[in-house]
Amino acid sequence: MAESEFNWLVAAPFISLSTTGFLVLLVGLIFPKLKRGGLWPLMLAGFGVAFVFATAGWGESQQAFNNMLVGDMFSTAFCCIFILGGALTLLFSLNEIENQYIIYPDYFSLIAFATAGMTLMASSSHLLIIFLGLETLSIALYVLVGCKRGNQFSLEASFKYFLLGAFASGFLLYGIALIYGATGSMHLEIIGELTAQNDLADSTMLISGILLLFVGLGFKIAIFPFHMWAPDVYEGAPTPISAFMATGSKAAGFAALLRLFSSIDILSIEMARDMIWVMAVASIILGNIIALKQTNVKRMLAYSSIAHAGYLLIGVLANNQVGLSSLTFYLLVYAFMNIGAFGVISYISTSEREMLSFDDFKALAYTRPFAAAAMAIFLFSLAGVPPTAGFMAKFYIFSAGVKAGYIWLSILAVTGSMISLYYYLGLVVKMFMVEEEPLPGKVGSQQGLVGLALGVACGAVIALGLFPSRWIDVFHEMARSLM
Numbered sequence: 038m039a040e041s042e043f044n045w046l047v048a049a050p051f052i053s054l055s056t057t058g059f060l061v062l063l064v065g066l067i068f069p070k071l072k073r074g075g076l077w078p079l080m081l082a083g084f085g086v087a088f089v090f091a092t093a094g095w096g097e098s099q100q101a102f103n104n105m106l107v108g109d110m111f112s113t114a115f116c117c118i119f120i121l122g123g124a125l126t127l128l129f130s131l132n133e134i135e136n137q138y139i140i141y142p143d144y145f146s147l148i149a150f151a152t153a154g155m156t157l158m159a160s161s162s163h164l165l166i167i168f169l170g171l172e173t174l175s176i177a178l179y180v181l182v183g184c185k186r187g188n189q190f191s192l193e194a195s196f197k198y199f200l201l202g203a204f205a206s207g208f209l210l211y212g213i214a215l216i217y218g219a220t221g222s223m224h225l226e227i228i229g230e231l232t233a234q235n236d237l238a239d240s241t242m243l244i245s246g247i248l249l250l251f252v253g254l255g256f257k258i259a260i261f262p263f264h265m266w267a268p269d270v271y272e273g274a275p276t277p278i279s280a281f282m283a284t285g286s287k288a289a290g291f292a293a294l295l296r297l298f299s300s301i302d303i304l305s306i307e308m309a310r311d312m313i314w315v316m317a318v319a320s321i322i323l324g325n326i327i328a329l330k331q332t333n334v335k336r337m338l339a340y341s342s343i344a345h346a347g348y349l350l351i352g353v354l355a356n357n358q359v360g361l362s363s364l365t366f367y368l369l370v371y372a373f374m375n376i377g378a379f380g381v382i383s384y385i386s387t388s389e390r391e392m393l394s395f396d397d398f399k400a401l402a403y404t405r406p407f408a409a410a411a412m413a414i415f416l417f418s419l420a421g422v423p424p425t426a427g428f429m430a431k432f433y434i435f436s437a438g439v440k441a442g443y444i445w446l447s448i449l450a451v452t453g454s455m456i457s458l459y460y461y462l463g464l465v466v467k468m469f470m471v472e473e474e475p476l477p478g479k480v481g482s483q484q485g486l487v488g489l490a491l492g493v494a495c496g497a498v499i500a501l502g503l504f505p506s507r508w509i510d511v512f513h514e515m516a517r518s519l520m
Contacts, residue, residue: 044101047108049090050116050156054123057083058149065142077131077486080145084124084152091116091156098518104224105163110515114365115159115292122285122372123152128490129277129376132383134391139184139275148281151177155289159296164213164223164250167293171209171257174289175202178282182274194273201256201266209253215246229300247303254297257290260346261319271339276391279335280379283342284372291349291368295361299519304356313354314446320347321453328460332395337460338378341419344457345371348450352434355441361519362512363433369508370418370426370501377494378415384408384487401468409468411491418498420461421454426501433509 045052060083061076068075091113099108126148130139154173161167179202183195217223219242220231232243255263271279303309324344331337352364385392385401385408392398402409418427431454438447501508 044099044108046090046094047099047101047106047160049093050087050120051153051160053083053087053090054120054149054153054156057087058146058153061146061149062142065146076141076145077127080127080149081124083149084120084127087152087156088117088120091120100162104226105166106160107162108160109518111292111295111519112156112160114512114515115288115368116156118288118365118369118372119152119155119159119285122281122288122376123148125372125376125380125490125494126277126281126285128486129280129380129383130275131486132277132386132484134386135275135277135383144181144184147177147181151181151281152285155285155292158289159292161293161296162225162300164216164225167296168206168210168213170289171253171293172206174286175206178202178278178286181278181281182270184275184278185273188273190273191275192273194270197266198270205253205256205263208249208256212246212249212251212253215242215249217246219243219246225296225300229302232301244306247297247301247309250297251294254290254294255316258287258294258346258349259343260316260350261323261343262316264320264324264343264346267343268336268339271342272333272335272393276335276379276382276386279339280376283338283379284368284375287342287346287349288368288372291353291364294353295364295519298353298356304354310354313350314443317347317350317354317446318449320344320350321450325453325456328457331460333393334382334395334398334464335379335393337464338375341457341460342375344453345375345419347453348431348434351438351443351446351450354443354446355437357437357441358513358516359440360434360437361516362509363430363437365512365515366505366508367430367434370430370498373494373497373501374415374418374425374427377491377498378412378419380487380491380494381408381412381415384411384484384491395464395467398464398467399471407488408491411495412468413465414495414498416461416465418502420458422458424499424502426498426505429502429505433505 057080061079064079094108095110095113151174154170157170157173158167161170179195179199182198183192185191216228219240220228222228252263259267271283298304321344324340324347328337328340331340349364349367352360382392385405414425418425421428421431435447435450
């Protein structure tokens with residue numbers, strides 16, 4: 038489609054999510070006594086409208102606002118992942134323990150704003166729009182992480198995330214400045230054309246700018262060596278927000294990274310490929326080995342997410358249609374299985390205490406069989422056990438690495454995945470095979486929607502594992518349109 042200066046459909050997901058956030062705040066001000074029961078349907082409706090707008094332009098390529106925003110199959114696929122992740126986070130937030138400290142209009146609106154920032158990053162073809170989307174996402178997350186206002190660990194996590202996030206944003210902005218200085222443009226398409234006409238390796242300023250940009254985005258996707266914040270922040274944040282950060286924020290970082298690499302052929306430089314190779318291996322090995330020693334489920338999932346970021350880098354390194362499609366499929370699967378794993382914590386926690394340690398899960402199969410079965414499905418999927426969706430996601434992305442010539446990297450990734458079996462199945466053993474007296478407790482009356490979200494996530498993990506071909510075909514089509 039020809040370029041359109043004001044094509045509002047391209048920006049419709051961002052606009053609808055932002056409008057939803059402001060509307061929830063306004064309703065909360067007008068009706069201060071309105072609790073979450075009156076607000077979550079409004080939020081869910083807003084996510085539904087954004088999802089409809091996001092899928093409306095599937096199969097078309099549209100531009101808007103002087104080519105600063107792009108509406109194509111790539112942005113549609115990632116926007117759908119963000120919206121699904123935001124909706125599940127919303128439902129998992131309707132649990133007993135979060136009800137004690139969450140100011141729901143503010144909390145819900147910040148989730149909407151964070152999701153809006155993610156959609157902006159996926160739809161951007163301009164470096165400043167990527168930065169604006171990143172800041173919209175980050176500022177909302179800084180506040181969401183510190184929602185437990187009376188909890189010192191939550192406040193510490195929020196402050197730590199803010200400080201490190203500010204440094205990462207500074208690196209990204211400085212990288213943008215260097216790229217602009219080297220090319221005279223911030224449009225990814227123009228930068229790509231200029232670098233194609235000249236030898237990319239000859240421009241030290243451009244290479245430095247791209248590396249600084251990679252540092253800023255590497256912080257968001259929590260890869261080595263930009264991962265140190267993740268375990269502490271995930272542990273201190275409210276559990277649904279930990280899930281949101283581990284999936285949505287990671288997917289947004291990869292979306293911006295893929296936009297950048299599809300425009301600028303940075304992987305044509307051997308040094309860049311080697312650097313990403315080392316980061317992938319270090320993330321996989323470090324994440325899995327440190328996760329072995331964890332006794333806190335949230336910290337275990339945090340180190341696990343670092344390892345999964347390493348797996349995802351294989352799709353980036355493959356730099357072909359198979360790699361891009363398998364990476365997108367992996368992110369879709371990862372959203373369901375990782376949010377679901379965090380969601381089980383929300384489901385079994387009570388107003389008295391949050392179930393975080395491995396010992397809290399002892400004999401869970403005898404007291405809460407649905408929660409134990411759901412957690413087992415998510416853990417099997419994260420470990421890559423067939424026939425779950427996690428197995429198919431790893432199979433596709435490792436195959437992409439082998440086809441691209443990264444055989445040793447794929448072997449190391451499989452080895453790391455085998456190591457992860459120990460700590461994932463260790464929690465399953467605690468739930469199903471421990472004969473000790475289980476901790477008392479019952480599911481609260483307000484946990485119905487959390488259980489519904491768990492059921493949806495479980496169904497998605499099983500369905501995507503049994504019938505992955507349709508989605509892979511869709512993402513192959515998306516990859517052809519981008520590359």
